[in-house]
Amino acid sequence: MKERPSFPARMPASVPVKKAKVGPVPNLPQGLGMDSSAVRRRMVEKLTAQGLGDSLVQQAMGAVERHRFVDSGLVNQAYEDTSLPIGLGQTISKPSVVARMIELLRKGVDGRMGRVLEIGTGCGYQAAVLSQLATEVYSIERLRGLHDKARENLRPFRLATVHLLFGDGMLGYPAGAPYAAIIAAAGGEAIPQAWIDQLAVGGRLIAPVLGKAGAAGAKGGAANGQSLVVVDKTLQGVRQTVLEAVHFVPLKSGVA
16 A cells, blocks of 8 residues: 555646547457458467466456557567557557456456446557446547557457547546546646546546655565556545556647
């Protein structure tokens, strides 16, 4: 456990958010090369060897074709445990980081999670994985170029339960609240109060946090960098747990 950071005051009213639906999950191809289920199975076997124990997360990681979310020149690295550039200074997270965060998000949940809010759609990969594990996914991206890229990447999957939003992720998405879970793919100095407000009682939030808010006393915490922070919202209040050091892109406000 760590000392809680002081959360900032409620954020100002949101800028307009544009919403795009991504349509039923098709049968995923079982072909050759990168389309082969064997490639994804080997990735999952490696993740399991590293400690991934949630069978539903294992299934979700094995179902979603990561190579469809990276640039063509990087396809051969799609199933390596590495982050890759996706443009505009952003990256697709390592498979091990995606699996770790989602497994933490699901802790104590039997079956599917309820409605999930993702902060930072990026290329859409994590939203696709979450779609296998949640009843509904709202994913918000502040960069127009990435929002459009994610929409194109996700269109072939026809995911009716995934809603892509263009807007300021620091403000969350009040229209979809309350959320059973919130997951962020960018790290700031503190967790925005808007996210806490939009989290349901009994819900869990996971995000990277910068500096002292995610450092002192936490095993593996990074004093001058980011640490993974889990927030549980209960009837008694908000409980925060600081975990290992991580490295994510900075959390920023506004849209671009």
